[in-house]
Amino acid sequence: MSRPPLQIAILISGRGSNMAAIARRCREGRINARVGAVISDRPGAAGLDTARALGIATHVVPWQGPAGRPAFEQALARILAAANPGIIVLAGFMRILSPQFVASRAGRILNIHPSLLPRYRGLHTHRRVLEAGDREHGASVHFVTAELDGGPIVVQSRIAVTAGDTEESLSARVQATEHIIYPRVIGWLADGRLQWRQDRPWLDGRPLDEPVLEDFREPLQS
Ligand code: GAR
Numbered sequence: 001m002s003r004p005p006l007q008i009a010i011l012i013s014g015r016g017s018n019m020a021a022i023a024r025r026c027r028e029g030r031i032n033a034r035v036g037a038v039i040s041d042r043p044g045a046a047g048l049d050t051a052r053a054l055g056i057a058t059h060v061v062p063w064q065g066p067a068g069r070p071a072f073e074q075a076l077a078r079i080l081a082a083a084n085p086g087i088i089v090l091a092g093f094m095r096i097l098s099p100q101f102v103a104s105r106a107g108r109i110l111n112i113h114p115s116l117l118p119r120y121r122g123l124h125t126h127r128r129v130l131e132a133g134d135r136e137h138g139a140s141v142h143f144v145t146a147e148l149d150g151g152p153i154v155v156q157s158r159i160a161v162t163a164g165d166t167e168e169s170l171s172a173r174v175q176a177t178e179h180i181i182y183p184r185v186i187g188w189l190a191d192g193r194l195q196w197r198q199d200r201p202w203l204d205g206r207p208l209d210e211p212v213l214e215d216f217r218e219p220l221q222s
Contacts, residue, residue: 005026007034007036008022009087010051010091011040011088011090013040013093015045017047018092021183022035023051037085039060041095085108087110089109089186091112097109102145107143107196109144111141112141112142113140115128115140137159137161138156138174141156152201157181158217159216159217
């Protein structure tokens with residue numbers, strides 16, 4: 001029973017470390033998927049070089065401000081139509097897609113957000129966690145809906161916030177967990193374990209009512 005590889009398009013705006021983590025696992029055969037396109041809204045995104053080094057076709061659709069969103073999304077849609085991905089993966093993509101763009105691809109866009117959603121939607125999550133004095137923090141992989149950072153969550157990673165943590169140290173520890181949980185979710189999709197049916201995610205044949213929690217409060221080994 002071999003399934004055809006899941007075709008993936010990844011949207012980035014910056015470093016692309018999540019994109020690279022996913023692409024490497026595909027290349028190693030640990031996920032039955034193939035990254036067919038990496039698309040950036042920023043020509044200078046470092047992740048573009050990483051993608052090219054991994055042999056992935058790259059595209060740039062420059063963001064021209066909110067007024068240019070319709071043209072941006074038209075250009076994006078043309079690239080996506082050619083790449084024909086089964087899933088669109090937002091990986092540090094810092095633009096907000098329109099409700100129409102998202103609705104026409106319901107259940108086919110994933111995002112990773114650096115907080116334990118629904119806490120801290122939006123920007124500067126690490127700073128806000130420190131300011132609030134939270135004891136734990138993490139990342140969430142969720143399906144994208146029209147509500148910003150509000151779609152159904154599939155997996156969350158949880159880390160401990162320790163005395164002396166800074167935005168940088170939190171960001172590094174959260175990202176290390178992102179590189180584990182995002183490929184895992186894509187692997188589930190590729191294997192057909194995770195599906196989108198009746199406007200909601202299903203895992204292993206059951207509606208996913210609660211996110212799967214991955215606890216990284218013990219230090220990561222590597
Ligand atoms: C990641 O930590 C991701 O969670 C965050 O940007 C970083 C991108 O890193 N995404 C958001 O803040 C989305 N609102 P990367 O480019 O190295 O993957």
